[in-house]
Amino acid sequence: MQPFTYTRPTSAAEAVAAHSRAGADARYIAGGTSLYDMMKLDIDRPRHLIDVTSIRGLDRIDTGGDQLRFEALVPMSAVAANPTLQSDYPLLAESLWKAASQQLRNMATVGGNLLQRTRCLYFRNGTGNPSSVGTFPCNKREPGSGCAAIGGIDRGQAVLGTSDACTAVSPGDWPVALVAMDASLELLGPTGSRTLPVADLYRLPGTTPHLEFTLQPGEMIIAIVVPKTRAGRASTYHKIRDRESYAFALASAAVALEMDGDRVGRARIALGGVATRPWRATAAEQSLVGQPLTPETALAAGRAALSGATPGHYNRFKIELGARTVADALLIAAGRNA
Ligand SMILES: Cc1cc2nc3c(=O)[nH]c(=O)nc-3n(C[C@H](O)[C@H](O)[C@H](O)COP(=O)(O)OP(=O)(O)OC[C@H]3O[C@@H](n4cnc5c(N)ncnc54)[C@H](O)[C@@H]3O)c2cc1C
Structure with a gap:
């Protein structure tokens, strides 16, 4: 870790002004549960931390x-x-209840969660520093260095929204x-x-996977x-993971x-764990309109949600798993229709 300055503004306007003064090496810090990790892993090297947790009136649910x-x-x-x-x-409640510990x-905030x-x-463990398992190329960490995940141990990688430069999964549950x-x-x-619509916060990796978010500086x-x-x-929010708690999707x-009698009036479907950004599945949503919700129509929608998926060596299972996760979620949601 390198030295950094630390300030604790008490209003949002003060925080933004402090960020502007400090420039590109500044970062806001909230719960710190993601950013401190990035600093310890030597992936992010901010010179100025602006701690926003003393700002009053930014912690309400309405x-x-x-x-x-x-x-x-x-x-x-x-x-x-x-x-x-x-x-x-x-x-909404389940997406956070099923996240982390x-x-x-x-400790963690709903704002910081969006930018983890x-x-x-290979992104987290490739820097070669003492807490890392080795040195691996990663276009997200070091633009232009390559991607060790493609052709590597790719079981956890995305099957939707990938590019030749990056297959890293968007990790958050709440954004989905x-x-x-x-x-x-x-x-x-x-x-x-x-x-800004939350959907527009996230970029596809394309040829520039190091550019992840569409926020403007500061x-x-x-x-x-x-x-x-x-x-x-x-x-x-239906989440399938290697263990039932404290694991990513x-x-x-x-x-x-929205049901019209026993038929679907409108469906909203988004996927996590399988894509490079929170993935809205509009074709799957459309396939359900006017249909009764049965195990068959639910699975057909799940398959539509995964259409166009491109697996690597070890993550092909995510295509079937993703389709069945959507199908199960649809049936759980329908069971809650009052
Ligand atoms: C062991 C472990 C397991 C986890 N499991 C899950 C999981 O299953 N599902 C899941 O979704 N998450 C999981 N997480 C991630 C966790 O949810 C995030 O670390 C947390 O939500 C980040 O919030 P924070 O307030 O601590 O953010 P910070 O670490 O403080 O900040 C994260 C990023 O957001 C920026 N930032 C923070 N607040 C603002 C703001 N108001 N405006 C602009 N920028 C801001 C920071 O500059 C930084 O870039 C896990 C984390 C750990 C360590």
Whole structure:
């Protein structure tokens, strides 16, 4: 780790100004559960840390208005345990309840969660520093160096949205649920405020996998806004992993349904664990409209969600697993339709 300065502003405007003054080597830090890892692994080398946790009035959940609003410093555990969300928007609460561990969820914030970096083994373990298992090329870490995951141990890698330069999975659970619900971000930057759909926060890797997010320099996440919909109740975040707790997704599906009688009026489906960014499955959604929801139609939608998948050596299983995860999620969500 290299030396860095540390400041603790007490307002968002002060934090943004401090970031502007410090320049490209500055980072906001919230719970620190992702950024400190990146620093210890020598992947990120900030010279200035701007700790946003002393900013007052950025830690509220508001479920009372026309939309749900989550301020950036809300701990993951607070959303997971919120009774209104558990009953009316279970996919949101479940996506955080099934993420990380209770200690991490108490520390980590819903804003920081959106910007965590990939768990790709070659990205995290390839720097050659003492906490690393060796030295591996990684286009995300060192642009132009190559990708050791392609042709390597690729069991955990993505099958959707990949490129010849990168197959790293987008790791977060919460972003998948937010993308399914058409959520957006309130941002504050050096030139003012703007709104950004969560789906547009994430770039595909293409030839520039080191560029992961579309935030402008110094932009801070202030809040996450989710439009209210009657699809909230008939929803779930279904996560399949190597062990039932404290593990990242091998495949996950965020699903919310509006039923017209016994037929699907509208379906929202997004996938995690299988793609390079939170993956909205619009063809699968369309395939269900007007259909009764049966194990057969659910599995057909799951297969549509994985269409175009390109597996490597060891991750072909994710295509079938992903399809069945979507199918199971649809049936769980339909079972919650009141
Ligand atoms: C062992 C382990 C297991 C985990 N398992 C899961 C899991 O199963 N599912 C899952 O989804 N996650 C998992 N995580 C990741 C965890 O959820 C994230 O580390 C956490 O959500 C990050 O939030 P934070 O507040 O600690 O962010 P920080 O580490 O403080 O910051 C992360 C990034 O966001 C930026 N940032 C933070 N806040 C803001 C803001 N308001 N505006 C702009 N930029 C900001 C920082 O500059 C940094 O780049 C796991 C983490 C660990 C260590």
